[in-house]
Amino acid sequence: MSYLIGIDVGGTKTEVAIIEVSDGHREGGHAFEYQGKPLYAKFLVRERMHTQRRAGYDSAIRRMIDLCKQLLQQRDLNPEKISGIGIGLPGPVDPGSKSMVTGNSGIFKGHSVHQDLADALQYKGPIACGNDANCFTLAESLAGAGYEHRKGAKDYIALGVILGTGVGGGLFINDHIFEGRRGGASEWGHMPFVSEGHPCYCGNLGCVEQYLSGPALEASFAMRMYSQIPNRPKAQEIFDLAEAQDPVALAVVKRYKRYLAKFCATLSQIYDPDIIILGGGVSLQNELYDGIQNLIEPYLFMKNDPPQIVHHKLGDSSGVLGAAFMAMKPGL
Ligand SMILES: [Zn+2]
Structure with a gap:
């Protein structure tokens, strides 16, 4: 069993979730297949908040960090237990720098959201950043409409x-x-x-x-x-x-x-x-x-x-x- 954190940053709302991934069936979980292995993803906890982009980047990232800490605490988990953190941003993300290149929610543009989050959580595991349309496609292809079809x-x-x-x-x-x-x-x-x-x-x-x-x-x-x-x-x-x-x-x-x-x-x-x-x-x-x-x-x-x-x-x-x-x- 492993745990992942997913963060979906939108222009208006930001959602953070801790997801348990296991190879045994989980009631209420989403079945998916990865690298030929049948797996289940189950939401342990998820919460939404306003992105408050008018307050600027420093405030938005601080609130995102606080929400991650709060959810980890709620589930009695510490960052070492997390196998991966993924952040979806509202615009194209450069695969090298992992920074958002352009997009409507300008406050995130050019910032190292992943680095700021990893530093604040003292997290040393894999951390990914990608654009939200890619996140939609990945989730739906693996565990959504694509699952049965595949x-x-x-x-x-x-x-x-x-x-x-x-x-x-x-x-x-x-x-x-x-x-x-x-x-x-x-x-x-x-x-x-x-x-x-x-x-x-x-x-x-x-x-x-x-x-x-x-x-x-x-x-x-x-x-x-x-x-x-x-x-x-x-x-x-x-x-x-x-x-x-x-x-x-x-x-x-x-x-x-x-x-x-x-x-x-x-x-x-x-x-x-x-x-x-x-x-x-x-x-x-x-x-x-x-x-x-x-x-x-x-x-x-x-x-x-x-x-x-x-x-x-x-x-x-x-x-x-x-x-x-x-x-x-x-x-x-
Ligand atoms: Zn055009």
């Missing part, structure tokens, strides 16, 4: 695609996440997608994020209603309107699904994955999955046995679980 397959490729405020993702190959040379792999949100399309805040035209993020879907609806609506409906409301046969919402959702299918087919052409796991706010809409397998077919070069496009399974748990899994080493 069924002992040796070579296994899963993609995580986050359809949220932005569009991000991760690539899982045979038990690990492919991060790229600078930690920039799977930044799909800014892949050129529509020729001469909508302008993006990154300075380019037609990025994926301008078509598949929640705000993009909302903008697409609002644009078609001009001034006929006082408030701009949220993504969830647009799906509700479509279900109620509102013609504009139906057209907007239809187009969104075609874009999603085209995007999944593009990813499929590059990676030929076993499965594509959708996450983020927009992925909660069941309507997205209805007929999606048929929609991707016309865009596929190889039409036989296409990848399955599925809903995530772990919900809110994927952030901390994936962060903790990042610190896992073979032989755990």
